[in-house]
Amino acid sequence: MITTTTWRHNFTNYDNLENINATGHQHLEILQPLATKKIRLQLNNLYDEIPLKISQLTIFNNQSDKRTVTLNGKSSFCVEPRLIKWSDWIDIDLVANTFLSIDLFSPNKTIHTSGLTISNDLIHTANQDPTIPKYFFGISGIQIETNQPYEKLAFFGDSLTNQGNFSAPLAKNLENNFQIMTANFGISGNRLLHPGNSTSKWSTSFGEAGFTRFDHMMTNYQPNIVIFMEGINDLLHPGTGTPLAELPTAEAVLKAIIILKSKCKKFDTTFIPMTITPADGNLNGGLLGWSAQKENLRQEINRGLLTMPHIIDLSTLVSDKSRLKPEFDCGDHVHFSNNGGKIVAKYIAEQLIRKKII
Structure with a gap:
C-alpha cells in the first residue's frame, strides 16, 4: 500500500489570537477525494510554547460509526511544543468525495498554531459564512493508504x-x-x-x-x-x-x-x-x-x-x-x-x- 496525502493546509503563528478554543471543542469537516480503509491525521503544535492537550479526538462519516484517533496507542495525549506528529493509523471505511467529520476536545483555550480559510469548498468549520476568515487548529494534514500513486x-x-x-x-x-x-x-x-x-x-x-x-x-x-x-x-x-x-x-x-x-x-x-x-x-x-x-x-x-x-x-x-x-x-x-x-x-x-x- 502507498501513503497518500489527501489534504494539507499550512499553519502559522497567530500569536495575537486569544481563546480560539473557548468552548474546548472543535468540529471540522474536511473533504476527502479518495476512498480508503486506513487514515491518519497530522497533529500540529509547531508555534506554541506549551503542550497541546487532546483529551479526545474522533473521526466519522456518520454519528453511528465513530472512530477514536490515538497517538502511540493512547486516546488522550499531548503534542509537545514546536512539534508536528502523525496519529496512529485508524481503520475506517471512507467513501470518495465525502466530508470526513473530526471532533477534537482540548482544555487549551488559547492556541496560536492555527490555519485559516475563507472558502468552504474543502474545509467546513462551525461558522460557514463565505465572507469571513475561519481559524482552526490541531489538524493540518490527512493521509490515507491507497493502492496506487x-x-x-x-x-x-x-x-x-x-x-x-x-x-x-x-x-x-x-x-x-x-x-x-x-x-x-x-x-x-x-x-x-x-x-x-x-x-x-x-x-x-x-x-x-x-x-x-x-x-x-x-x-x-x-x-x-x-x-x-x-x-x-x-x-x-x-x-x-x-x-x-x-x-x-x-x-x-x-x-x-x-x-x-x-x-x-x-x-x-x-x-x-x-x-x-x-x-x-x-x-x-x-x-x-x-x-x-x-x-x-x-x-x-x-x-x-x-x-x-x-x-x-x-x-x-x-x-x-x-x-x-x-x-x-x-x-x-x-x-x-x-x-x-x-x-x-x-x-x-x-x-x-x-x-x-x-
Whole structure:
C-alpha cells in the first residue's frame, strides 16, 4: 500500500489570537477525494510554547460509526511544543468525495498554531459564512493508504492562495477530474523576500520569507507541480506598517522567482508562476497601500514573468488597469470574492490543460 496525502493546509503563528478554543471543542469537516480503509491525521503544535492537550479526538462519516484517533496507542495525549506528529493509523471505511467529520476536545483555550480559510469548498468549520476568515487548529494534514500513486500539486503563495477562494475550487477540480492531490501552502500576509516585519498585530503570522519556506515545502511535500502566486505583499506592505526601505526592486523579485524555478527543476517539479494581480485602492492598516511607484514595479515584474515557461497571466484576466475588476473584488481591492475565485479557478484549469500540464 502507498501513503497518500489527501489534504494539507499550512499553519502559522497567530500569536495575537486569544481563546480560539473557548468552548474546548472543535468540529471540522474536511473533504476527502479518495476512498480508503486506513487514515491518519497530522497533529500540529509547531508555534506554541506549551503542550497541546487532546483529551479526545474522533473521526466519522456518520454519528453511528465513530472512530477514536490515538497517538502511540493512547486516546488522550499531548503534542509537545514546536512539534508536528502523525496519529496512529485508524481503520475506517471512507467513501470518495465525502466530508470526513473530526471532533477534537482540548482544555487549551488559547492556541496560536492555527490555519485559516475563507472558502468552504474543502474545509467546513462551525461558522460557514463565505465572507469571513475561519481559524482552526490541531489538524493540518490527512493521509490515507491507497493502492496506487497520485501526482501531488502544491499551491504556494500568500492570502490569495491561503483563503481558498480560487485554490479550493481548483483543488476540487484537480482531485475529482484529474486525480491530482493538492496541498495549500499559502500564508496570509506572506512576502517572498522578507519575513513578517510590521506594526500590524498580525505581523508574526505573516511567517518567514517565502523564498526560504519554499525549501521546506519542496523537501517535506515533494510536489510534482507547484502553482506559485506571491509578490503582491512585497509591494503592498512597505510604507503601511512595514519600513518603506523594504520595497524591493523588480529585479530582486524576478531573481528570487527564477531561483525557485531552478530549485523545482532539481526535484523534477513543474513550476507554474502566475502574474501579480493589482491592489490599487486597498487600505492597509488605515493607510493607502498602493502608489504609482508600486504599480510600475508590478508591471515591470509581470513583464519579466511573462517571459518564463508555463506562466499563467492571471493579472490580465482580473485587472482593470491598476485595479481588480468588480467581478473579482471581494471589496478590499486585493482579495478575490467567492464568485471571482471560482472564475479564476476555471481559468487556471483551462490554462493547465492548454499547456498540457494536466
